[in-house]
Amino acid sequence: MAEGFAKLYGKDVLIASSSGLAPTEIIVRETIECMREKGVDLTNHFPKRYDPHATVSLDLIINMSGYDLPEPTVPPIRNWMVRDPIGQSEEVYRECRDHIERQVMQLILQLRREARGPVHKLPLKTR
Numbered sequence: 001m002a003e004g005f006a007k008l009y010g011k012d013v014l015i016a017s018s019s020g021l022a023p024t025e026i027i028v029r030e031t032i033e034c035m036r037e038k039g040v041d042l043t044n045h046f047p048k049r050y051d052p053h054a055t056v057s058l059d060l061i062i063n064m065s066g067y068d069l070p071e072p073t074v075p076p077i078r079n080w081m082v083r084d085p086i087g088q089s090e091e092v093y094r095e096c097r098d099h100i101e102r103q104v105m106q107l108i109l110q111l112r113r114e115a116r117g118p119v120h121k122l123p124l125k126t127r
Contacts, residue, residue, distance in 0.1 A: 001031065001100045002062065004040040010108035013115055021065050023047030028086065034093040038101065062107070064100075 006016035024047050032042050050069070055061060058075045064082040080103050085096040 001035060001040075001097055002064065002104055003045070004035055004042055005038075005101050005104040006108070008040055009105060010111070013108060013111040017048075019048040019050040021050050021067060021069075023049055024086070030085070030090065030093045034090065034097050037094075038097065062103075 003016045003018035006014055010016070027042055027045055027047060035042050052070045052072055055072070056074045060075050061069065061073060061077045062080055063069055063077050064080045066081065066084075069077060080100075082100060082103075083092070083096050085093045
């Protein structure tokens with residue numbers, strides 16, 4: 001879900017990819033359907049296994065697993081507490097989706113602010 005939202009909203013400030021510590025074989029139907037409700041198509045996505053050795057080229061890792069990531073991890077890690085909706089109701093999927101969407105948007109807005117640099121206040125001259 002996070003990768004889908006990041007690609008939809010934040011292409012100007014990030015390149016998103018996702019992976020899991022224990023990925024499922026497929027993206028479950030409930031995930032695909034609840035993301036489709038938000039205009040995000042995950043039909044061409046597939047679960048990938050997290051590889052700690054592949055993190056050296058990353059600027060940031062968002063960990064939503066609730067577990068410590070295996071070493072080595074070079075980039076900074078942010079932990080987002082996100083409920084796992086697998087096996088839950090459609091309503092739980094939507095709650096998780098909306099929570100992830102808010103988290104992703106906050107990250108994108110922060111990255112955009114950082115890309116603009118510091119705001120300098122200039123004196124205003126009047127006649």
